[in-house]
Amino acid sequence: MTVPKPTADAITRTIAAIWRIESAKVVAHVARITHDLGLAEDCSQDALVAALEHWPELGIPERPGAWLMTTAKRRALDHLRHRKLAAPRHDALGHETDLQYAIAAQEFSEMIDTRLDDDICDELLRLIFTACHPLLASESRSALTLRAIGGMSTAEIARAYLKPEATIAQRIVRAKRTLAEARVPFEVPRGEELQARLASVLEVLYLMFNEGYCASSGPHWTRPALCEEALRLGRVLVGLMPQQAEVQGLLALMELQASRLVARLDAQGQPILLAAQDRSRWDALLIRRGLDALARAEALPSPVGPYVLQAAIAACHARAASVDATDWPHIVALYDALLQIAPTPVVALNHSVAVGMAFGPAAGLEQVNALQNEPALAQYHLLPAVRGDLLTRLGRNDEARAEFERAAKLAGNAHERALMQKRAAQSSTRPASTVP
Amino acid sequence: MRYMILVKSIPTFEAQPDTGFQPDPAVFTAMTTYHEELARAGVLLDANGLKPTRSGWRVRYEGERRSIIDGPFTESKELIAGYTLIQVNSREEALEWARRFPNPVGAGQPAEIEVRELFEMDDFAPSDELERFRAIDAAI
Numbered sequence: 001m002t003v004p005k006p007t008a009d010a011i012t013r014t015i016a017a018i019w020r021i022e023s024a025k026v027v028a029h030v031a032r033i034t035h036d037l038g039l040a041e042d043c044s045q046d047a048l049v050a051a052l053e054h055w056p057e058l059g060i061p062e063r064p065g066a067w068l069m070t071t072a073k074r075r076a077l078d079h080l081r082h083r084k085l086a087a088p089r090h091d092a093l094g095h096e097t098d099l100q101y102a103i104a105a106q107e108f109s110e111m112i113d114t115r116l117d118d119d120i121c122d123e124l125l126r127l128i129f130t131a132c133h134p135l136l137a138s139e140s141r142s143a144l145t146l147r148a149i150g151g152m153s154t155a156e157i158a159r160a161y162l163k164p165e166a167t168i169a170q171r172i173v174r175a176k177r178t179l180a181e182a183r184v185p186f187e188v189p190r191g192e193e194l195q196a197r198l199a200s201v202l203e204v205l206y207l208m209f210n211e212g213y214c215a216s217s218g219p220h221w222t223r224p225a226l227c228e229e230a231l232r233l234g235r236v237l238v239g240l241m242p243q244q245a246e247v248q249g250l251l252a253l254m255e256l257q258a259s260r261l262v263a264r265l266d267a268q269g270q271p272i273l274l275a276a277q278d279r280s281r282w283d284a285l286l287i288r289r290g291l292d293a294l295a296r297a298e299a300l301p302s303p304v305g306p307y308v309l310q311a312a313i314a315a316c317h318a319r320a321a322s323v324d325a326t327d328w329p330h331i332v333a334l335y336d337a338l339l340q341i342a343p344t345p346v347v348a349l350n351h352s353v354a355v356g357m358a359f360g361p362a363a364g365l366e367q368v369n370a371l372q373n374e375p376a377l378a379q380y381h382l383l384p385a386v387r388g389d390l391l392t393r394l395g396r397n398d399e400a401r402a403e404f405e406r407a408a409k410l411a412g413n414a415h416e417r418a419l420m421q422k423r424a425a426q427s428s429t430r431p432a433s434t435v436p
Numbered sequence: 437m438r439y440m441i442l443v444k445s446i447p448t449f450e451a452q453p454d455t456g457f458q459p460d461p462a463v464f465t466a467m468t469t470y471h472e473e474l475a476r477a478g479v480l481l482d483a484n485g486l487k488p489t490r491s492g493w494r495v496r497y498e499g500e501r502r503s504i505i506d507g508p509f510t511e512s513k514e515l516i517a518g519y520t521l522i523q524v525n526s527r528e529e530a531l532e533w534a535r536r537f538p539n540p541v542g543a544g545q546p547a548e549i550e551v552r553e554l555f556e557m558d559d560f561a562p563s564d565e566l567e568r569f570r571a572i573d574a575a576i
Contacts, residue, residue, distance in 0.1 A: 017531070
């Protein structure tokens, strides 16, 4: 078998794949030495550009990761020297010594590999905590995380968020500048600060996941690249911080929700609600992984947090062979606990749905009615939708129709609006009856 | 995209004892390191080694009849000794990870692994759904 010479395009794709595998390590390691994430990211990008220039000519090196690492470090050294010449700074000298040492040691590449592997977990954590720093605006955190840790290009991130490339580029530049100006140290927070900062990291990943999962903006469903990337980063984080229950909890939640991804849409791309989904299309491997992560979270001594509770609710659905087989009383109890620590109106609404399933529509309606004057839900179409559904089950069809019509007016996209209008029409034709 | 890296068996694998098996320490270390790296990159979904075929069996279908054929099986080139399941973004990424897979038999020994892409749920045509509606979980 002879291997045909790869085309330039194929080499570019291979380099992109290598970059995805290596970039987080390269950025993290250089940032450790430069103490500056922005500079490290720029130098790593330079190394990628150098690879794109040289590898098609020279072939792909035996150890591409080491090549990228060395190149990025040399760029960092040049930068620091240049910066020192331009504006002498007392701390640049120390960095340069670090760099000189690191580059000298690089010559013993076998040795450095072993040492790198020992350090890399710590370095990756520093990278994640710095990129998700609360000082940065939410969307900047996600963009910087995808770029520096996910190894995604600005164009890929822009595609994933359905935003112009310039917007994303600007977010990343601004994020780097903010970190540099505030002199944010490249480190993992300790003690009490760790929990607060960890919450910020988890929020970045979960928002990223939800952005891909809901994709409520735009008429077309895009393949959920953001879901997959958030999930991958969640798996990375669990490997780095296995003792944090909320990290395990977030991973469990994402694995379980991702297991339902393909079952959420019908052939026309219209959303199918959980109750109507074909459960045979749920991904068994992801369910198993989610349940495993939840079990690990629940075995940890730390107090139960919102991600573990949400994962536990998702697990109740995942374990049930059908809607009717769902352990609704257990879900109600989990929502009760969630309301204690994260009392948001949407959680309260979901709680009332669970009550309606567990203890009958009248009990559910009583809960929902208590939310009628909640300003945060005033424009939320699911509030009248839930009321309409409970009223239907109570045989109060005229009231139900009014609720579905209100829900249709508030619905955020055409699919949901059509669904609500359909339910309103059904209410008009249904004979009044009481449902047991 | 998911890919399965399949390790092809060799007569030595087939001759392994069922318990108390001592793998070649160098291979074992390389495999562990490699899988740690997969996990650290967040791409590892599942991985397992399979016991020799003597503890397995085949079911053969002939017309309406089903017969059980007990292992061991001999055509070791056709047999699978283990698998590693990864989730990646592109074929090239899978290729790059596969390229780094340690020689399962031992450095310098002849060996073979095979990589196959998995069907995903959305590769199949969705079945028509019964359109029932119940509001549950803001996240559908």
